[in-house]
Amino acid sequence: MKSNLLEQIHNPIDLRQLDEAQLPQLAQELRDFIINIVATKEGHLGASLGVVELTIALHYVFNTPEDLLVWDVGHQAYGHKILTERRTIFHTNRQLNGISGFPRRSESIYDTFGVGHSSTSISAVLGMAIASNLKGDFEKQHIAVIGDASIASGMAFEGLNHAGVTDANLLVILNDNAIGIDPSVGALKKYLTSVKEGKNPKQNNMIRSLNFNYSGPIDGNDIFAVIKELKRLKKIKGPKFLHLITTKGKGLQQAEENQVKYHAPGKFDATTGEIIPKSEEHLPPKYQDVFGLTILDLAKKNEKIVGITPAMPSGSSLKFMMDAFPKRAFDVGIAEQHAVTLSAGMAAQGMIVYCNIYSTFLQRAYDQVIHDVALQNLPVIFCLDRAGLVGEDGATHHGVFDLAYLRCIPNMIIHAPLNEIELQNILYTAQLGLEHPIAIRYPRGRGVINDWKNLHFGKYEAIEIGKAKCLKNGSKTAILSSGAIGNNVTLALAKIKQPENFAHYDFAFIKPLDENELHTIFDQFESIITIEDGTIKGGFGSAVLEFAATYHYSSKIQLLGIPDQFIEQGSIDELQQNCGISVDNLEMIFSSYSN
Template sequence: MKKSLLSNINNPTDLRLLDEAQLPQVAQELRDFIIDIVAVKEGHLGASLGVIELTIALHYVFDTPNDLLIWDVGHQAYGHKILTGRRENFHTNRQLGGISGFPKRSESNYDTFGVGHSSTSISAALGMAIASNLKGDFNKHHIAIIGDASIASGMAFEGLNHAGVTDANLLVILNDNAIGIDPSVGALKQYLTAVKEGKNPRQNNMIKSLNFDYSGPIDGHDVFAVIKELKRLQKIKGPKFLHLITTKGKGLQQAEEDQVKYHAPGKFDAATGEIITKQEQNLPPKYQDVFGLTVLDLARKNDKIIGITPAMPSGSSLKFMMDAFPERAFDVGIAEQHAVTLAAGMATQGMIVYCNIYSTFLQRAYDQIIHDVALQNLPVIFCLDRAGLVGEDGATHHGVFDIAYLRCIPNLIVYAPRNEIELQNILYTAQLGLENPIAIRYPRGRGVINNWQEKHLSHYDAIPIGVSSCIVSGTRVAVLSNGTIGNNVTLALAKIKKTNTIAHHDFPFVKPLDEKSLHQIFSQFDSIITLEDGTVKGGFGSAVIEFAANNNYKSQITVLGIPDEFIEHGTVTELQQYCKIDVSSLEKLFSNY
C-alpha cells in the first residue's frame, strides 16, 4: 500500500517538494478525499472533480499565494481549498461556522477574490495585473480559471476585450467541459466544440484575434502536459489564453455520466456513487416546480407565452416548458442582462414573457430592469426563484436584497406569495393583461400543501393587485408579513395559548401597498410588527414605516427580517434562528403581548 501523500500536504510549498511523477497519486487521493466528504456532508461535486489535475499543476508551477489565482465560478475550488491549508476542516464546508463553499478573501490569503457569481475572474485578474504593473512588479502572475459556461457571459467578453490591448501579465485558463450546471448553450459553445474537434483553422481563432497568446486545446487531465504548458506560459509576457479540455465529475463514473445531477447531488454512496434517495412521496411541491408546471400549463393554453432563463433550466424548472415547447422557452446562458432585455424586446411585440432568474443573479441586471423594462413600462413577468435565505451557498447566493432594490423602481409591481396556491394564481393573473411589469419572488425549497399538483394545478383564481388579507383577527398587536415567511407566524401563533391578542395580516404586495388596510390597521393597533425574509433596510418593513410617517401615525413599529449584514452559510433553519425570524423566536416574541 502506497504511503499517503495528501496527508502531508498542508500548503502548496509541501506540494512543490514532491517529484512530478508523484502528482498523479496526489490527484487520485485528492479526488477520493473530496468524494468521501461530499458524499456525507453534501456540496458541489462535479466541478471540483473536473479540475483536480489543473489545481495541482497551478499550485505546483506557480508561486501561490504570491502569484494570484481567481476561480470562476468557485464551485471548482474544493481541491484548491484542500491544498491550501484547509484539509483538516474541509468537513465543515458549507456548514454553520465552517468554511465557505466558495473562495473567500477573509478565509485564506490563497483566496485572492470572492467568487460566488460567474464571469468575474478575467476583469478581477486584469485589475490585479494592471495594479502589479503600476507598482513595478512585472514578475507576478495573475491567473483566471474560467469555465466555458462563465466565459459566454458579457462581463467575461468585456474583460477579454480590455485585456487584449494591455501588456498585463494575465493568463486566462478556459476549463472547457461543455457544461455549467446544465449543458452550455450558444454560438460560443458551438465554436469551442469545433475548436476541440479541429474544425476551425487556427488563423480564424477568435481568441488570437483579441491579441491573446493562445495555446491548446490540451487534455486537462494530463497533469504532466498541463505542467509543461504552464511552465512555458510562465515565460511569456502579456495576455495569454490556455484552452483545456476536461470532464466534469472526472473520476466518479456516475458523475461523469449524469453531470447535471452530480453538480450538487446531495448525499451519495462514496464507493458506488449511487445517490441516497430521499423519501419525497406525499410531500409539498418545490416552489420551482409550482412555477415550472404552472407556466407549462398556461403555455399550453396561450401561444404568446414565452419562458426565459439564464443557465438555470433545471434549477428553475423551466425545463418542463423547454421540453414541451422548445421554440418558446430559452436558456440564454449565464447572461442575466441579456435575458432581461431579450424579454423586454419580446414584450414590445405582444408576447407574454416569464423571465425566471434567481434573486441573487437578478442583481446583475439591475440597469436593464430599470432602463429596458420599467422605464418603458413593459409587462415583463420576473419570476425570482431562491428569494430569501437559501442556506449553505451562503452570502453570495442569499436572495435578501430584491425587495429593497425593486420597490424603489417606478411602474414595477412586487409580489411574494404565502403558499403554492398564491404562486400559481399570481402566475395566472400576470398573463391576463397586466399593464405593468411584475416581480414575483418565492423561496428555495418546498411549500406547505401536500398533493398540490393533483388538487390545485389548472384551478386558477385571479388575484386583485395591491390587496392584503387578514388571516387572524386580534386586539393588541398586528403582525404584517410578506411572503412565505408568514407561515412561521401561523405556526408560532398556534403554539401560544393567548387568543384574540395578535392579529396576522398577509401583505403579499410590497408594491403597491394596500394602503386602505394599513389605514385601518394603524387606526386600530398601537403596536405593529412587520416580518419579511429580506433585508430590514429598505424592504417591506421600511415601506410600512414610510407609510406611517407620511400619514402621521404614531404606532410602535418593530421590523423583523434580515439584519444589515451579510449572512453566512448554514441551513435555512439555522439562519432564520440567527435572524430571529424562525418559529421559536416569533413564539417567544408573541408571548410578550
C-alpha cells in the same frame, strides 16, 4: 504500501516538494478525498472533480499565494481549498460557522478574490495584473480559471476585450467541459466544440484575434501535459490564453455520465456513486416545480407565453416548458442582462414573457430592469426563484436584497406569495393583461401544501393587484407578513398562550401597498410587527414605516427580517434562527407582547 501524500500536504509549499512523478497519485487521493467528504456532507461535486489535475498543476508550477490565482464562480475550488491549509477543516464546508463553499478573501491568503457569481475572474485578474505593473512588480503571475459557460457572459468578454490591448501579465485558463450547471448553450459553445474537434483553422482563432497568446486545446486531465504547458506559459509575458478540455465529474462514473445531477447531488455512496434517495412521498412540492408546472399549463392555453432563463432551466424548472415547447422557452446562458432586455424586446412586441432568474442573479441586470423594462413600462413577468435565505451557498447566493432594490423602481409591481396556491394564482393573473412589469418572488425549497398538485393545480383564481388579506383576527397587536415567511407566523401563533391578542395580515403585494388596509390596521392597533425574509433596510417593513410617517401614525412598530449584514452559510433553519425570524424566535417575540 504507498504513503498517503495528501496527508503530508498542508499548503502548496509542501506540494512543491513532491517529485512530479508522484502527482498522479496525489490527484487520485485528492479526488477520493473530495468524493468521501461531499458524499456525506453534500456540496458541489462534479466541477471540482474535473479540475483536480489542473488544481495541483497550478499550485505546483506557480508560486501561490504570491502569484495570484482567481477561480471563476468557485464551484470547482474544493481541491484548491484542500491544498491550501483547509484540508483538516474541509468537512465543515458550507456549514454554519464552517468554511465557505466558495473562495473568500477573509478565509485564506490563497483566496485572492471572493467569488460566487460567474464571469468576474478575468476582470479581477486584469485589475490585479495592472496594479502589479503600476507597482513595478513585473514578475508576478496572475491566473484566472473560467469555465466555458461563464466565459460566454458579457462581463468575461469585456475583460478579454480590455486585456488584449494591455501589456498586463495574465493567464486566462478556459476549463472547457461543455457544461455549467446545465449543458452550455449558444454560438460560442459551438465554436469551442469546433476548436476541440480540430474543425476551426488556426488562423481563424477568435481568442488570438483579441491579441492573446493562445495555446491548446490540451487534455486538462493529463497532469503532465498541463504542467508542461504552464511552465512554458509562465515564461511568456503579456495576455495569454490556455484552452483545456476536462471532464466534469472525472473519476466518479455516475458523475461523468450524469453531469447535471452530480453538479450538487446531495448525499451519495462514495464507493458506488449511487445517490441516496430522499423520500418525497407526501411532501409539499418545490416552489420551482409549482412555477414550472404552472407556466407549462398556461403556455398550453396561450401561444403568446414564452419563458426565459439565464442558464438555470433545471433549477428553475423551466425545463418542463423547454421540453414541451422548445421554440417558446429559452436558455440564454449565463447572461442575465441579455435575458432581461431580450424579455423586454419580446414584451414590446406583445408576447407574454416569464423571465425566471434567481433573486441573487437579477442583481446582475439591475440597469436593464430599470432602463429597458420599467422605464418603458413593459409588462415583463419576473419570476424570482430562491428569494430570501437560501442556505448553504451563503452570502453570494441569498436572495435578500430584491425587495429593497426593486421597491424604489417606478411602475414595478412586487408580489411575494404566501404558499403554492398563491404562486399559481399570481402566475395566472400576470398573463391576463397587466399594464406594468411585475416581480414575483418565492423561496428555495418546498412549500406547505402536501397534496397541492392533486387538490389545487390548474384551479386558477385571479388576484386583485395590491390587495392585502387578513389571515387571522385579533385584538391587540397586528402582525404584517409578506411572502412565505408568513407561514412561520402562523406556526408561531399556534404555540403561544394568547393567540387571540394577535391579528395576522398577509401583504403579498409589497408594491403597490394596500393603503386602505393599512389605514384600518393603524386605526385599530397600537402595536404592529412586520416580518419579511429580505433586508429590513429598504424592504417591506420600511414601506410600512414610510406609510406611518406620511400619515402621522404613532403606533409602535417593530421590524423583523434580515439584519444589515451579509449572512453566511448554514441551513435555512439555522439562518432564520440567527436572523430572529424562525418559528421559535417569533414565538418568543409574540409571547413578550402578551405579557
